[in-house]
Amino acid sequence: MTNEKKRHVIPGEIIVSGPYRAEQNTIMEGNNIIATTIGLSDVHDGSVRVIPLTGGYYPKDDDLIIGKIVSHSAMSWEVDINSCYAGMLPATDVFGRDFSSHSDNLSSKLGNGDLIVARIVNADKTRDPLLTISGRELGKIDSGELVYISPSKVARLIGKRGSMIQMIESGTHAQITIGQNGLIVVSCENSDGLLKAIKAIELVEEKAHVANLTDQINDMLEIKSD
Amino acid sequence: MGGRDTDIVLLDENGIRCDGRKINETRKVSIKAGVLKNANGSAYIEFGQNKILVGVYGPRDVHPKHLSDTDTGILRCRYHMAPFSVGERKNPAPSRREVEISKVIKEALEPAVMLKQFPRTAVDVFMEILQADGGTRCAALTGASVALADAGIPMRDLVAGCAAGKAADTVILDVNNEEDQAGQADLPIGYMPNLEKITLLQLDGVLTPDEYKKCIEIGIDGCKQVYEIQKKALQDKYFSKGDDD
Numbered sequence: 001m002t003n004e005k006k007r008h009v010i011p012g013e014i015i016v017s018g019p020y021r022a023e024q025n026t027i028m029e030g031n032n033i034i035a036t037t038i039g040l041s042d043v044h045d046g047s048v049r050v051i052p053l054t055g056g057y058y059p060k061d062d063d064l065i066i067g068k069i070v071s072h073s074a075m076s077w078e079v080d081i082n083s084c085y086a087g088m089l090p091a092t093d094v095f096g097r098d099f100s101s102h103s104d105n106l107s108s109k110l111g112n113g114d115l116i117v118a119r120i121v122n123a124d125k126t127r128d129p130l131l132t133i134s135g136r137e138l139g140k141i142d143s144g145e146l147v148y149i150s151p152s153k154v155a156r157l158i159g160k161r162g163s164m165i166q167m168i169e170s171g172t173h174a175q176i177t178i179g180q181n182g183l184i185v186v187s188c189e190n191s192d193g194l195l196k197a198i199k200a201i202e203l204v205e206e207k208a209h210v211a212n213l214t215d216q217i218n219d220m221l222e223i224k225s226d
Numbered sequence: 227m228g229g230r231d232t233d234i235v236l237l238d239e240n241g242i243r244c245d246g247r248k249i250n251e252t253r254k255v256s257i258k259a260g261v262l263k264n265a266n267g268s269a270y271i272e273f274g275q276n277k278i279l280v281g282v283y284g285p286r287d288v289h290p291k292h293l294s295d296t297d298t299g300i301l302r303c304r305y306h307m308a309p310f311s312v313g314e315r316k317n318p319a320p321s322r323r324e325v326e327i328s329k330v331i332k333e334a335l336e337p338a339v340m341l342k343q344f345p346r347t348a349v350d351v352f353m354e355i356l357q358a359d360g361g362t363r364c365a366a367l368t369g370a371s372v373a374l375a376d377a378g379i380p381m382r383d384l385v386a387g388c389a390a391g392k393a394a395d396t397v398i399l400d401v402n403n404e405e406d407q408a409g410q411a412d413l414p415i416g417y418m419p420n421l422e423k424i425t426l427l428q429l430d431g432v433l434t435p436d437e438y439k440k441c442i443e444i445g446i447d448g449c450k451q452v453y454e455i456q457k458k459a460l461q462d463k464y465f466s467k468g469d470d471d
Contacts, residue, residue, distance in 0.1 A: 008465045010457055011338075011375050012383030012420040027340075027382065029421065036340060036380040038464050053464050055378020056266065056285070058344070084285040084347045125345050126296065152378065209465060 006042055008209070009035035015048050025050035039152075040209065053209055057083045057151035057181040059123035066141070066179030067131070069114045074101040077110055079118070079131060082151065082181040089118065089131045115141040115185070117177060137177075144177075144187035147198055149205040151182035156208040157201060164204065164214060171221035172197040196221065234404055237394035244404050245274075252388060252400040252448050257369065257459035259376045265352075267377025269459065271369035274402060275359035278366050280373040285347035293348070299341035300348045303332040305366055307355040327363050334367055334387075334416035334426035340380040349379055360403030361389050364414050367426060372456050376463065383418035384456050385425055388448030390415065390441035392433060397440045399448045413441045417449035 009015060014032045022028040025037045026048050035041060039050040059065075059081065067079035067087050079087035092099045094109050110116065116131075117138050123129040133139045149157065158165050158178060169176055174188035174197040184201060188194040200217055207213055236244055243249065253274030262268035265281035272278075288294035305327040309315050320328075331353070341349065351374065353366040364387030371385040391401035393409030401412050411431025417424055424446075433441060 008461065010384070010460045011381035012418065014420065025380065029382070034382065034420065036382065037378055038375055038460055052378060054267075054376060084287065084344060086287075 006040045009041045015041045021047040023049040052152040059129040063120045063180040065181040066183035072106045087131045088128045144185040147184040153208040168200045249398045259459045259463040267373045269369045269372040273365035276365045277357040279354045280369040281352045282373040282377040284349035285344040288348040299344035303351045305353045311355045311358045338381045360406040383420045386449040386453040387416045390445035399444045415445040419453040
């Protein structure tokens with residue numbers, strides 16, 4: 001089966017007909033594979049998917065996300081993860097197994113408005129997604145600049161095997177943490193690099209559907225550094 | 227049969243209607259997607275003299291909580307006419323007519339929107355009629371489906387709306403306000419063009435079985451024309467910036 005070129009599609013548009021597998025953002029209707037969202041169609045090895053250009057964030061297992069603490073109960077924190085579902089961070093994840101709701105005070109560790117890098121442990125949609133902050137590179141964020149982009153464009157910002165983000169990081173010497181939910185923390189020792197990295201991220205968001213975006217970003221990073 | 231007595235000539239001897247259209251011609255439709263910053267998705271539609279703004283929020287938390295469904299997301303629609311949308315000031319409180327239209331639009335969109343993917347959430351669609359000139363329900367439905375697509379809510383197809391009807395004993399496409407008031411029948415249709423399915427069908431007035439079949443036929447044809455404009459509105463927003471692939 002030949003690989004077709006990427007095409008712009010809108011909901012209801014027939015991408016291909018025939019023996020294909022309907023994957024992400026597509027459905028099978030009779031013999032046709034139909035797009036369910038606005039995006040770029042990708043036909044590869046007999047499977048069809050649509051890379052979305054719009055839409056919110058829907059939690060998936062193992063996603064790395066950046067969230068903001070909204071409130072807490074006796075047993076857990078509620079985290080805004082920029083989605084229609086609120087994240088739950090259990091107190092035992094921070095205090096350990098001998099957590100006691102009588103002696104431990106949740107707000108002593110994480111207060112309202114604190115930002116955390118977390119991983120989603122369980123997102124089955126029957127209840128709110130469960131988060132964890134125990135792990136390498138997870139936990140409370142102390143410094144950096146927060147940037148919001150559309151969650152549908154996160155994949156573009158990371159690029160194929162991280163090519164795009166690596167290019168921005170090496171071009172600006174900034175450290176960038178990308179949450180799958182569209183929140184990004186940029187930290188950099190010099191302010192020029194910081195501004196340039198933020199500019200680059202914003203450019204990726206604006207031109208996510210353009211084909212030679214990597215070259216454009218590369219040009220931008222090189223011009224500014226002279 | 228039917229219709230009110232007026233001195234307007236709905237159809238002249240050359241087959242030209244009161245606003246200069248032919249019998250199987252729609253009014254001029256223009257749609258712009260993504261006009262509101264604070265909504266997740268939005269659209270502005272001009273359907274002849276109708277001007278409608280649509281905002282979509284969601285999927286988001288359901289309030290009040292008891293409305294939420296653990297198996298699926300829910301769709302809520304509000305069709306509302308601004309006080310200045312018609313000749314005489316309209317009371318802004320929801321009328322019987324607006325409640326009904328909100329309901330039929332909701333039911334016309336439901337087959338297209340795939341809400342099963344988002345249990346315990348709601349998608350809210352707000353349709354604000356800024357100026358009304360007959361056929362607002364079809365126009366609002368058309369705009370709402372563009373706004374839903376703009377919000378990135380998964381859909382099986384877009385829903386296009388267009389009315390057919392009967393005035394001066396002739397079957398006509400896209401009934402305007404004069405033809406609605408003085409004509410004999412109005413048949414609004416909501417249609418999913420790729421799936422070839424009708425999602426909205428109402429009839430106000432009297433048609434013979436033959437006229438009814440003719441109305442459905444030209445109505446679907448009108449929906450297909452409207453669909454092309456919906457498609458273009460979304461393509462203009464998402465694919466026009468920068469180079470093409």
